[in-house]
Amino acid sequence: MKVERVGVYDALNAAANGFAVLPADARTGEPLLDISKASSDPEVIRAWWDQYPGAEPACIPPKAKELKATPYVWRDPADMPRREFLYGTHLIRKFASAKFAAGGVGKSALALAEAIALATGRALLGVAPAKRCKVWYWNGEDPQEETDRRVAAICLHFGIDGTMLEGWLWTDSGRDQEIIIATQNPKSGTSIAIPMVKSLVDTILDNEIDVVIIDPFVSSHRVTENDNGAMDMVAKKWTAIAGETNTAIELIHHTKKTGGADATVEDGRGAVAVLNAVRSAQVLNKMSEADAAKSGVANHRSYFSVDNGKINLGPPPEGKDWYQIVPVSLGNGPSVAPAGDSVGVVTRWKWPDPLDGISxxxxxxxxxxxxxxxxxxxxxxxxxxxxxxxxxxxxxxxxxxxxxxxxxxxxxxxxxxxxxxxxxxxxxxxxxxxxxxxx
CATH class of the missing domain: 1.10.10 (Arc Repressor Mutant, subunit A)
Structure with missing residues (x-):
């Protein structure tokens, strides 16, 4: 009968967070090897627990980095590098941004349409990308074929040759390839998954990615959303990844229930750490029946607005950025139903001006x-x-x-x-x- 290797997972997790590890006697806590042999190598650790399956990990914390204050040196403002905005003022290199919305509003459809706008360099939604960008869109909830359907529908609606996206767009599903950058243990607390972060950084750099979209943010971690400290650690790690890879990273985040009121960026589900960590935060809201009456639209559920900042400080309805979700047929059905699958595609919508056509x-x-x-x-x-x-x-x-x-x-x-x-x-x-x- 195989003996369970108690403690090996705690040992590996400690090593992933920078600790040097030794197997120790589970009863006395005494290391079973000389302290000079302490290691953070996963293969070495696994071999030790094959030899000592009942051991507990003894951990040596990493040596703290020596802090040094950096003296200020004047730089001519004219020589300072400009901020690298990639899409409007929302996506910027070396920073994380976020979209906040309730389920079903249209945040995933909007994020993917913007991804294709960036990948083609076209102003599909009225915003001209600063340059053509390489984009990695990761959906942690839907299967890959559903993302493929959405991409195809966007291309059909906007008349895009899908082959234009090859070499510019990457799409992955969390069902096939998880991206979990942090976990939480009742005993040891929150820890960053260092191997995953390294793999993530390497992938971004190897493919020269400009923009990374994580949809939704909650699928990229395993920590309690109401734990402000834990969420702060996760959100800031995404910001650090953006800085290390020189990319713009967008986190798609759910809002809590608001009882029918418009959501604000402060309604992000869980702690406010995500809002505090990102540079730009957009909030999406469905069109209300009252706004539908003002604008004259028939089906208000197909329309939503986007604000950057608190909704109560935002412009009136006619001054917001508005979008409409239109159905696009993929034409993949049998002969008896040639329409096939219908996929919603986000398009820019302009609030009607009563004075249009009036003299x-x-x-x-x-x-x-x-x-x-x-x-x-x-x-x-x-x-x-x-x-x-x-x-x-x-x-x-x-x-x-x-x-x-x-x-x-x-x-x-x-x-x-x-x-x-x-x-x-x-x-x-x-x-x-x-x-x-x-x-």
Whole structure:
């Protein structure tokens, strides 16, 4: 019967974190070998535990590095290297960035579309990459074939020859190839998986990768998310990897439940260490029904906004960056269903401007119609001022986009002073707000 090698895994873990190890008597704690033989070589350690299967590890901590304060030397600002932004102001070499969103909003679809924009050097979503970049996209949850479907759908939608991505895009699945850079043990605490980090760094350098996307961040570690110290260690290790490899690293992170309210970057699941460690943090939110009514879209679930920073300090809905998820057929079905798989692809979407296509003569026509009656400010009233405006501009108030446009025009023209709000009594002698053309 094979004897279980008690303690070998603790010994290997200690060695991975820089400790020199010796097998020790499990009862007395005395080393079974001379202390001069202490080693961090995994093969040596395994051989020792083959010889002493019941041993416990005796660990010698690594010698602390000697600290030296660096004297400041003036550098001419004109000679300083510029920050190397690769995609807008979100991705920058030697730093980690993050996307925060609840499940199903579109963060993976957006990250992969941006990856292909970087790999092709094309402004697929309205942002021109600083240069064509080599990108490694790692998805820790989905199988490889699902990522392949998404890449194919993006290429079909944007008219990209998929062979253009060869040598520029790398994609991997955590189901086939895990990337776990940290683990947590109830006894020894959190530790960085040094061999994995080294392999990760070597892979990035060997392939000259510019951008690494980890989707999702939670799949890259095995530590408790509510442990701020542990999460700080993991997040800062990703930042250190970015610095060591001269890459931009993006961490895709889930948010906690917000009870229906818009998420902020501070709602990242678990501790706030991830937010503190990254240079740029975006937050994604689904379009609300209220915003759908303002914009006139039919299916608000297909739209989401992206903000950099706290949502309560961000711009109003019409000032945010908006995206739409459109279905793309892969055409991989049988003859009876030629459409095949449908995959959602992220596209840039512009918030409608009510003034698009509106001229001064259009306002004059609307003013004439408004002057023919008495019209309420409230869009819930049967005599709403939007009705004569819609009539003059030949817009259909039963159409969501048209109704949203009229709503917007009313607000703009009141704000500009072209229309004025006055109080008057209705037929029941109730005070109401009415809209008139400015004198």
């Amino acid at each position: 001064g003569s259009d306002f004059e026509a609307a003013a004439v119609e408004i002057g023919r009656g008495r019209w309420r400010e409230s869009n819930q009233a049967t005599d709403w001022v939007g009705r004569p405006i819609a009539k003059a501009l030949r817009l259909d108030l039963d159409s969501k986009p048209d109704r949203a446009k009229v709503n917007g025009l009313v607000k703009i023209w009141i704000g500009q002073g072209s229309l004025v709000v006055v109080e008057d009594q209705d037929e029941k002698r109730m005070t109401r707000k009415y809209v008139q053309v400015a004198a």
